[in-house]
Amino acid sequence: MLLLSKFLSNWRKLPDLSCLNSNRPLFLYLYSKSNLLNSDFSEIFSTDDKIVDSVKNQGVECYSEDISRIPCKLIDKFEVTTVPSILAILNGSKVGQIVKGSGLESFVALSQRLKNETNPTESALVTNLRDLISHGNPKDIRANISFIKNNFVRELEVDPTLFRLFSEGSILSHNNNEYSLETLKKDLSTINIFLKQVEDSKSSYIITGKLITQAPTEIQTLADKYNSLLSGSERLSIIKDGLKKVYRLKVKILELISVKHFIKKNMEESIKCALDSYKTNVDLLQKDMITLHEFHSCETKEVLESLLFLLDPYDICSLETRAELENVLGPRLLNEIPVSQRPLGGVTKKRRGFGGRYIWQGIHYRPKRYKPKNLKQYLNEWRCVHDSNPPSFN
Structure with missing residues (x-):
């Protein structure tokens, strides 16, 4: 009974399975009804000062749960083969495990390993990329992103911190400090009004006999304003060539607005603008207004993919965006286009x-x-x- 009271004082009942996906380190003691308190773990379940120093002072939570209450998919994920056992878990992944027969030294070593995983030493790549992101120079970020992509693919796969910074840097590398968010929204509104007038003139051409064949002055001014952002952009003169560049200008402005919202931590508006930009680009490809090379050279796809990587897969915004992408007709974002x-x-x-x-x-x-x-x-x-x-x- 004394051992049971000591056990209950240090190890709490697992309140919810969502605790296993927390970013806080924790120990999970799995047992069956027949061996709730195993003699091999008696030292670990005690109130020894060494246990308190190695666990509670490091901010490690201690939970216990019956193995019959754990779903099979979690048992397979954590590779639990025997009970009783103690799992060290961080961010939903197993760091280590203690099985029957392990002593106090194994538990202290696992506790130290869990602490090191919680506060890992940063690599030079992570430190350099974080400094570049904090300074916010798009050219330097783009150069560093290309360097990592070409030389450190393996590190991107195994280091989640580097991969997250890489995704964040991929978005910030498309930023342009010359234009503010209000200016971009105003220019986008001007383009949308002009495109609506063009569509209305096409639909009423049989009745009115009038068709817009020349881009207005404000549209030509916008084309000159964003000329450096569009590759091979020329002055708009005829409607056939002009409409293509107006639509490409709309795609680019939506992409810049998405990046501006991301900088302001407005993820919902950011991913919405990136999705609108990508859907407009797909629509241009379906209408044969752009070539396949121009479609692939558009940077909106990279921004949208990076935003989806940064969001939680079960976030409602991420789920809605992926559902809309499944309904986009034409080349898919995550699929290879057959040649x-x-x-x-x-x-x-x-x-x-x-x-x-x-x-x-x-x-x-x-x-x-x-x-x-x-x-x-x-x-x-x-x-x-x-x-x-x-x-x-x-």
Whole structure:
């Protein structure tokens, strides 16, 4: 009973599974009903000063829970193979584990390891990138981002702090300090009014016989104003060439507005403007107003991807944005655009003397026990479904 009281004083019941995803370090003691208090963990469950110094003074929470109350997906995630055991968890990931037979020294070592994971020493890449972001020079940030992307891909995969700073720097590298947020919104409103007038003139051309064939002065002024931001931008003279550059100007201004909102920590407006910019760019590609190279060279996709990386995957704003991207017709954000016109199903083979039709089984289908010479070139995705009344040969 004395051991039970000491255990309850140091280890609390796990209040909610969401605690496991907290950024605070914690210990989780998993047990079954038959071995709630194991003699091997008696030193750890005591009120020894060494335990208090190694746990409570470091801000580590101690929880306990019955293994039967833990979902199977979490058991697989934390790789729990035996109980009783003590897990060290940080940010929803397992740092280490103590199983039956481990002593007090193992627990103290695991506590120190958890402390080091909580306050890791920063690498030179992280320190340099954080300093550049704090100074806010887009050219220096862009150069550092390109250097990391070309030389330190492995570090980006294993270091979450570096990856988060990399995503933040990718957005800030597209910032332009020459234009304020109010100026960008005003110019965007001017462009939207002009594009609405163009669409109205097209729809009423049969009745009025009038069509806008020349860009107004304020639009040409905006084109000259943002001339350095658009590659190959020329002065607007005719409506066919002018509309393309007006739409591309709208895409660029929406991208800049998204970056400005991100700097002001307004993530909802930032991702909304980035999504509008990307959808406008996709619409231009569908209407053949821009080439595939111009579509890929647009920087909106990089801004939108970085914003999605920074947001929590279960955030309502992130979920709504991903749902809208799934409904965007045309090239998808996260999918590769095919460069070949060849149909994915390959050449359909017909069988002589038997009626039937071939149905497609998907791009990842491969017949069993078949080893083609060229795996990338061979695609056999068709399955023959015979007719119910095959022809007679009598």
